[in-house]
Amino acid sequence: xxxxxxxxxxxxxxxxxxxxxxxxxxxxxxxxxxxxxxxxxxxxxxxxxxxxxxxxxxxxxxxxxxxxxxxxxxxxxxxxxxxxxxxxxxxxxxxxxxxxxxxxxxxxxxxxxxxxxxxxxxxxxxxxxxxxxxxxxxxxxxxxxxxxxxxxxxxxxxxxxxxxxxxxxxxxxxxxxxxxxxxxxxxxxxxxxxxxxxxxxxxxxxxxxxxxxxxxxxxxxxxxxxxxxxxxxxxxxxxxxxxxxxxxxxxxxxxxxxxxxxxxxxxxxxxxxxxxxxxxxxxxxxxxxxxxxxxxxxxxxxxxxxxxxxxxxxxxxxxxxxxxxxxxxxxxxxxxxxxxxxxxxxxxxxxxxxxxxxxxxxxxxxxxxxxxxxxxxx
Ligand SMILES: *Cc1c(COP(=O)(O)O)cnc(C)c1O
Numbered sequence: 001x002x003x004x005x006x007x008x009x010x011x012x013x014x015x016x017x018x019x020x021x022x023x024x025x026x027x028x029x030x031x032x033x034x035x036x037x038x039x040x041x042x043x044x045x046x047x048x049x050x051x052x053x054x055x056x057x058x059x060x061x062x063x064x065x066x067x068x069x070x071x072x073x074x075x076x077x078x079x080x081x082x083x084x085x086x087x088x089x090x091x092x093x094x095x096x097x098x099x100x101x102x103x104x105x106x107x108x109x110x111x112x113x114x115x116x117x118x119x120x121x122x123x124x125x126x127x128x129x130x131x132x133x134x135x136x137x138x139x140x141x142x143x144x145x146x147x148x149x150x151x152x153x154x155x156x157x158x159x160x161x162x163x164x165x166x167x168x169x170x171x172x173x174x175x176x177x178x179x180x181x182x183x184x185x186x187x188x189x190x191x192x193x194x195x196x197x198x199x200x201x202x203x204x205x206x207x208x209x210x211x212x213x214x215x216x217x218x219x220x221x222x223x224x225x226x227x228x229x230x231x232x233x234x235x236x237x238x239x240x241x242x243x244x245x246x247x248x249x250x251x252x253x254x255x256x257x258x259x260x261x262x263x264x265x266x267x268x269x270x271x272x273x274x275x276x277x278x279x280x281x282x283x284x285x286x287x288x289x290x291x292x293x294x295x296x297x298x299x300x301x302x303x304x305x306x307x308x309x310x311x312x313x314x315x316x317x318x319x320x321x322x323x324x325x326x327x328x329x330x331x332x333x334x335x336x337x338x339x340x341x342x343x344x345x346x347x348x349x350x351x352x353x354x355x356x357x358x359x360x361x362x363x364x365x366x367x368x369x370x371x372x373x374x375x376x377x378x
Contacts (some may be wrong), residue, residue: 005184005185005253006253008070008071009071009185009251009252009253010253012063012067012070012246012249012250013025014059014062014063024247025059025060025063025243027060027239027240028058028060028239029239029240030054030058030239031053031054032052032054033052033053054236054239055234055236056231058236059239060239060240060243060246061236061242062079063242063246064079064201064213064215064245064249065077065215065217067249068199068201068215068217068249069217071184071188072184072188072189072191072217073184073188073190073191074190074197074217074218075218075219075220075223077215077216077217077218077223078215078216078217078226079201079213079237079242079245080213080215080216080236080237081212081236081237081238082200082202082212082213082214083110083178083198083199083202083203083212083214084110084111084114084200084214085214085230086198086199086200086214086235087111087114087178087198087214087216088118088119088229088235089216089226089230089233089235090176090196090216091115091119091124091145091176092226092229093223093225093226093229094144094145094174094176094195094196094222095119095124095144096122096123096124097124098124098125098142099124099125099142100124100125100126100140100142100143100144101115101119101125101126101127101143101144101146101147102126102127102129102135102139102145102146103115103126103127103128103129103146103148104130104147104148104149104152104159105128105129105130105342105345105346106149106152106157106346107128107147107148107149107152107153107178108153108178108180108200108334109153109330109333109334109335109337109338110334111178112128112337112338113337116128125142128342131148131159131160131164132157135164135167136167136170136171139173143173144174145174146164146168146173146174146175147175147177147178148161148164148175148176148177148178149178149179149180149181150177150179150181150182150187151181151182151187151282151291151293152181153181153293153330153334153354154280154293154295154328154334154335154352154354155295155346155347155348156181156280156282156291156295157282158285161177161187161189161192161193161194162192164177165192165194174195174222175194175195175196176194176196176197176198177189177196177198178198178199178200179198180198180199180200180203180204180321181203181291182286182291183199183204183205185204185253185288186256186260186285186286186288186289186290186291187285190217190218194218195218195219196217196218196219196222196226197216197217197218198214198215198216198217199214199215199216200214201214201245201248202214203319203320203321204255204256204259204292204321205245205248206245206248207248207251207255207321207322208244209317209319209321209322209323209324210244211241211244211248212241213237213242213245214237256288256289256292257288258359259357259358259359260288260289260290260291260292261289261362262292262358262359262360262362263290263291263292263293263294263357264289265362265366266294266355266357266362266366266369267279267281267294270294270296270369270373273373273374274301275373275374275377276296276297276298276301276302276373277297277299277300277301277351278297279294279295279296280294280295280297281294281295292321292356292357293320293354293355293356293357294354294355294357295354295355296353296355297349297352297353298376299349299350299351299352301377301378302351302373302378303376303378304351304353304376306375306376307372307373307376308327308329310371310375310376311327311369311372312371312372314326314327314365314368314369314372315327316329318333320354320356321356322358323358323359324360325355325357325358325360325365325368326355326356326358327353327354327356328353329352329353330352330354331343331348331349331350331352335348355369
């Protein structure tokens with residue numbers, strides 16, 4: 001019997017006892033590694049020893065990639081400088097000029113921009129489509145990849161990953177899923193047959209809003225290509241940030257338990273508030289819970305500026321997933337560059353608020369948000 005998820009997440013540290021038996025992995029904050037002689041250099045290229053230069057590989061970044069692969073039950077993984085660079089090297093491991101990607105239309109704003117504005121410049125064609133509709137009609141001769149998110153941002157649609165994998169397999173396509181909002185604690189897309197799973201480790205994996213990092217996990221053959229892209233495009237993560245992210249991973253289970261409990265209580269409470277038109281909170285994500293983001297729409301019932309000015313200790317940010325409760329304004333930040341028609345079609349309104357529910361006392365969270373809503377009520 002293998003170890004359980006919680007045990008594995010605590011024991012992510014690789015054993016690196018080079019004479020000093022430290023309990024956790026030391027930070028290998030170095031840009032390069034030394035060689036005894038020319039034969040030793042050859043040994044690196046033969047695969048008989050590790051590490052040459054940190055852009056090419058470093059013990060701390062390796063530790064993070066492997067730790068997340070372990071939690072996703074995937075064969076291997078790499079850590080990168082950001083979630084977006086992990087998405088970039090993952091896509092470039094699959095698609096080249098002339099290929100076509102089908103991407104979900106309700107993606108994280110930064111991913112939308114990467115696909116729409118950058119990858120198209122490399123000659124990669126992208127269609128943004130509703131993954132709830134008939135995906136198969138969108139498949140072309142040059143389609144190579146279906147790209148989506150396990151829980152979408154900011155409206156928290158839960159993707160039917162089994163269906164996506166089934167369609168991909170039928171048409172010999174690859175699949176790639178951004179699992180940032182769910183984390184491997186709730187959903188493990190690789191286990192469902194997804195080829196590449198990507199994380200903005202900036203969010204729950206790190207968990208403390210003090211690093212920017214990404215992780216890509218999946219099959220050895222795709223990861224070998226992605227690793228080369230990461231090296232050649234300079235998308236490596238710094239050793240210190242990898243080390244901090246590994247520290248965050250060790251408490252992923254306990255943080256997620258509290259996050260999801262608090263979020264489900266907040267979602268229930270807000271559904272009853274007179275200033276709220278609509279609460280978006282997913283159902284049936286996993287037995288352990290339904291995620292820790294609650295999105296509300298107050299367009300018709302309350303004044304959005306007053307709400308954001310009445311939040312007391314809750315901070316306004318353009319991110320999510322730290323231990324503190326924070327709120328963000330999708331139309332003003334992450335989704336501001338989405339075409340207006342797409343914003344409207346998706347429901348990203350001027351009254352939409354994304355709440356990243358923290359691990360504080362839930363009564364304090366509920367009281368503070370309810371109070372801001374009451375003040376903002378028209
Ligand atoms: C934040 C985020 C990203 C981008 O990650 P960075 O670490 O900011 O580059 C990608 N996908 C989702 C779902 C995110 O929330």
